[in-house]
Amino acid sequence: MTTASFDPRALRDAFGSFMTGVTVVTANDASGRPIGFTANSFASVSIDPPLLLVCLAKTSRNFATMTTAKGFGVNVLSEKQMTVSNTFAKPVEDRFAAVEWKNGPHGAPILAGVSAWFDCSTNEIVDAGDHAILIGRVEAFENGAMAGLGFARGSYITPGLASKAVSAAAEGVPLIAAVVERDGAVLLISEADGRWRLPQMELKGGEPLAALQDYLTDATGLAVEVGFLYSVYDNKATGHQHIVYRAVAEPGDTKAGRFVPIADLPLDAMDNSATADLLRRFAAESALGNFGVYVGDEKQGKVHPYARKA
Structure with a gap:
């Protein structure tokens, strides 16, 4: 502007x-x-x-x-x-x-x-x-x-909430991922079998947010700003713990994957049902502008809303 x-x-x-x-x-x-x-x-x-x-x-x-x-x-x-x-x-x-x-x-x-x-x-x-x-x-x-x-963005953020959520995935080697958004579209990575997934990496130590920031920058070649924690869950079907953040990408061509408009997300072609459910929630919350943190497993859990300012 x-x-x-x-x-x-x-x-x-x-x-x-x-x-x-x-x-x-x-x-x-x-x-x-x-x-x-x-x-x-x-x-x-x-x-x-x-x-x-x-x-x-x-x-x-x-x-x-x-x-x-x-x-x-x-x-x-x-x-x-x-x-x-x-x-x-x-x-x-x-x-x-x-x-x-x-x-x-x-x-x-x-x-x-x-x-x-x-x-x-x-x-x-x-x-x-x-x-x-x-x-x-x-x-x-x-x-x-x-x-x-x-x-x-009109919401309160409590550090304790994020700390408690991340501790739920403290055991094992969790996968850390991001819902990377830009202009109403989400970055998806294509797999060899034709399915789609979020950009993700194994977390083998260190601070999750810093590790994810470095990974996204290297993988996409874009300036990506990692924001709030979005989901922490244990996928019993795959044996992985997942930590997912929200992130925003700057303009430019991505080296990995492509940005898909939220309205056109291929929910039936995601790598697993948990990712599809996560993206359904993201689409619904984006429409309202009111986000939360999910903690649970791939089938059930609780969304802890970031409190809105009265």
Whole structure:
């Protein structure tokens, strides 16, 4: 797209492909009342001096308070705090009534149970289009032991879910594969008998995602970005454990296989029924834009949905 043809919704969706953490930004208004809102536009800026930033829409009802406060807090939510994120994303009159919190050393409201928190003084406010960039100087912080809550393409991602799923295929030599998508089509590899399969490899050690990334790049000759875990199952018929990720390929000719439109997937000609079932689920979830992680065997299991943002 060129600048002249930008669709705001499409641009927002493209920005949303970048997986971020989830924070609740807090401050006190002129009367000392705590205010807060969910934000994922947070980044570290500098270690010396210790600076961070958050972005705030000028249309936010918190804009005046945040840009006049002496400081603000950034609470990095843990993977168990999806409810907290949703609470602070809704127009609730008293969001703090539903959470445990206290004032930090510099005065900003700090939430309990977070992955980390930063209590900041306002260092600088930079005008940036329809947003303002709030640069804070870290006056105090604490790093907790909880894994952080992730967010991408409108869904929450919890690291614990992926870890538990992969552990289900920890024994033996699993096959690691990917549903590689591009422009509404999926990459399939043809076999000698005329059937089709997903691009896959034996995992003989190391970190699954890194190994798969290298394999896909070498096999296709394309830039491929491996994303979320999609399926973990034990195929008793073949004796293999399977770990399947979602992935996205960049434009170009692939050295292996071909991209088949989702509507035309040869489900009756896949290498086995488990792959066909996986692709049926992928087609259905793609239509809804709501994905999950399957854990089980080739016949039955459970789909753990990535929680959608309320």
